[in-house]
Amino acid sequence: MTRHRRNPASISSIVEKIEGVIHSTKTWSPGDEHSFDVRYADVSIQFIGASGLPKMDVVGTADPYFVARIDDQISLVSTVKTNTLAPVWNEVWRVKNVPVTADLLVEVFDKDDGAPHDDYIGKFKTTITAGAKEAEIEGPLLRRSRGTFWLKIDSQPSKSNHECLYLFDGPIRYSRHSSPTVGILTNLDNNARRYFTWKIFVIGIPLFFRDAYQHWNVNYKAAQNIFQGPASIAVRSTIQAGHRMLYARKSTNGFGLLENAGGFIKLLHGATDSRYIGPTSRNDFAHRVKPAVYTYIISADDDSFRFSETGAAFFVDFASKHALHSNCAETVRYSGEFHPRPAGGWDNFNDDVPDDQVQWELIIDNNSGTYSPDSKMLPVLKELLEYNFPDVVVFALSHEDPELAKSREACRTYALKCREIQKEELQPHCAEGEVTLSHQAAVCGGGGVQ
Numbered sequence: 001m002t003r004h005r006r007n008p009a010s011i012s013s014i015v016e017k018i019e020g021v022i023h024s025t026k027t028w029s030p031g032d033e034h035s036f037d038v039r040y041a042d043v044s045i046q047f048i049g050a051s052g053l054p055k056m057d058v059v060g061t062a063d064p065y066f067v068a069r070i071d072d073q074i075s076l077v078s079t080v081k082t083n084t085l086a087p088v089w090n091e092v093w094r095v096k097n098v099p100v101t102a103d104l105l106v107e108v109f110d111k112d113d114g115a116p117h118d119d120y121i122g123k124f125k126t127t128i129t130a131g132a133k134e135a136e137i138e139g140p141l142l143r144r145s146r147g148t149f150w151l152k153i154d155s156q157p158s159k160s161n162h163e164c165l166y167l168f169d170g171p172i173r174y175s176r177h178s179s180p181t182v183g184i185l186t187n188l189d190n191n192a193r194r195y196f197t198w199k200i201f202v203i204g205i206p207l208f209f210r211d212a213y214q215h216w217n218v219n220y221k222a223a224q225n226i227f228q229g230p231a232s233i234a235v236r237s238t239i240q241a242g243h244r245m246l247y248a249r250k251s252t253n254g255f256g257l258l259e260n261a262g263g264f265i266k267l268l269h270g271a272t273d274s275r276y277i278g279p280t281s282r283n284d285f286a287h288r289v290k291p292a293v294y295t296y297i298i299s300a301d302d303d304s305f306r307f308s309e310t311g312a313a314f315f316v317d318f319a320s321k322h323a324l325h326s327n328c329a330e331t332v333r334y335s336g337e338f339h340p341r342p343a344g345g346w347d348n349f350n351d352d353v354p355d356d357q358v359q360w361e362l363i364i365d366n367n368s369g370t371y372s373p374d375s376k377m378l379p380v381l382k383e384l385l386e387y388n389f390p391d392v393v394v395f396a397l398s399h400e401d402p403e404l405a406k407s408r409e410a411c412r413t414y415a416l417k418c419r420e421i422q423k424e425e426l427q428p429h430c431a432e433g434e435v436t437l438s439h440q441a442a443v444c445g446g447g448g449v450q
Contacts, residue, residue, distance in 0.1 A: 040158035042096045042169070043128050045104070045151060047078065049088040050137065052147035056110040056119045061085050063111040063251050064121065066149075070095060070128070071102045073166040075302070079255040080111045085147075094169040097158050102128050106149060108137055113250045122146040130155040164206040168303060172388060174200040174267065176254030177247055195312035197246045197325075198267060198305075200258070205303040205333060208384040209377070213300055213331040217372040222319045226328060226370070235319060236328045241441035242318060243327040246308075264389040265289060265360045268340050289340055289355050291415040293408060293426075296364075297325045297371075298333040310337060315428035317438035320370040334381055335371045336399065338364035339411045343393070346407075346414040362392050363407050367399035375399075 047066065056062045064087045065080045074095060081087035104126050110119040122137040132152045139146040160167070177197040216223045226235050258264055269287050295315075296307035306325045308314075318324050322335045342349045343359040364381065366373040378396035385394045397404040415421040430436055 039100060040097050040162055040165070041100050041128065041155045042158050042160070043094070043098050043156075044154040045093045045095075045128075046153075047089045047091045047093070047106075048150040048152060049086070049090070050108065050147050050149045051086040052145075053085040053087070053108070053121060053137075054139075054146050055085065056121065057112075062119075062121075064108055065111055065249070066106050066108045068093065069105045070098060070166060072105075074168060077249065080249065080251045080253070082251050092171060094171070096160055096167040096169045097162050097165045098128055099165070100128070104128055104153075106135070106151075108147075108149070111249065111251050113252070124149060126151075128153055128155060167206060168201065168203060170203050172200060172202060172258040172263075174198060174254075174256055174258060175249075176256075176267075177250075178252060178254075195309050195314065197308040197312075199247065200264075200267075200305045201303060202298075202305050202384070202388045204384060204387055205298065208380050208387075209298075209333050212333070212374075212377055212380070214334060214371040214373045215331050216370060220369045220372065223323075223370045226319055226323050227330065238438055238442045239318060239320070239323050239328050242314070242324055242437055245437065245441060246314065246324070247306075258389075262356070262360075262391055264392060265340060265355075268292070268294075285351075285419050288351070289358075289360065291339070291341075291346055291411045291419060291421075293337055293339045293411060295321045295325065295337055297322050297335040297368075299326060299329065300331050300333050301327075301329060303333075307338070311426045311428060313428055313430070314437040316430045316436045322368045322370040332371055332373075334366070334373050334377060335368040336364060336366040336373060337368075337408075338362055339408060341407060341411060345410050347410040349414070351418060360392055362389070362394045363397060363404065364394060365397050365399050365401075365404050367404075 045068070047068065050064065050066075053062055053064055061083055062085055063080050063082045064084070065078045066089075067075060067077050069075045076091075076093045078089055078091055081089065105123065106125075107123040108121040110121055112118050120140060122139040124135040124137055126133055126135055130153050133150070135149045135151070136145050137147045137149055138144070175198070177199070216227050218224070218228075224232075226232055226239065258267075268289050293310045294307045295310045296305065298305050308325070310321070315321050315324065322332070326332050326335070339362075341361050341363060342353070343361055349358075362385065364385065366375055366378060375398045378398065382394045382396040385396075386392070412426055415426070416423060
């Protein structure tokens, strides 16, 4: 199948939008913060690692991770390193338009998958001035040393316009959460009912969407039940508990970077872990792009793109799939559904063609009753996604567009006829003897740290 190449001119225009107007070509070095009009910096922070962390568990050592914040305006949560007191992260975080007076606060935790809260190890604070840094981690009691943290900061004068401060600039990171489905909760041997929830931190959301937010739909009955009236408090409590369970940070989560072409599409494979492939007859398709429909939101809280399969079992009994992903946020940047398809559509495809020889397309819409996103923002959504995933052709269609319904139906038909997906898997359902996630969330409160 012929690959369609993106027009370089269109990418250039988007890059110009991101970069803004070049203010100055003045050379700059650390220490120039108070010279001329240099007030903002573009920083790249490399979190190298730590040593000498205290043993936090009676059995084993520690499963450390850290949370970094710049002026409490933007944050990064690291991967979890298991069973070590000397973790090596080597994770990079790039942020544009940071005031040169900004502080970087890093807090270190020990992940405890079996507890509602993780153990706090300690913290340190430093400036964003360039250079290699060795920081002492201060514990909660009498500021006792609880280890040493190493990092390196590169800093350059910001050349972008300063309309958006503390602007995330990559790399694009994702986390994969093995969601607690109804099958797992009752220890049923049914791996086919395991589903993943994804969170991807994408670049440029404030620049593309600017001041556009989508408020919950005051005319939608299900949304009214969540956000309006005394009874809504209990409804939100259950949804938020379910959200915590879906996005809980565990040592078993998957983490990675989308640095290579095709990275996003690879996330949409039928399985990302052989343990979760399911029935043997599906093994041949486990590492191929799955013909499935996904529910998504773009968060207004942390600029993340969150999604999972629309047919995921954990959606059973929840008033709103989008509210479950948004943690009952009153506003989101955007929301709806999407599905991947090969160029020409699933109805013109066959599995004789390898996935790496296909030009993949992403069909994304505004099909969300909870937030009822403005269809006029669909072109902006298309630009944002194509900027972050330039190897994918994006079609952003209104939920009323007949082409959308046709493409979505072709996707589901292919799943049924060619991939041995069962019809009941296309929509959330509860099998006999299974306990729903909503019930589990209501009973347990959804313990876990995101």
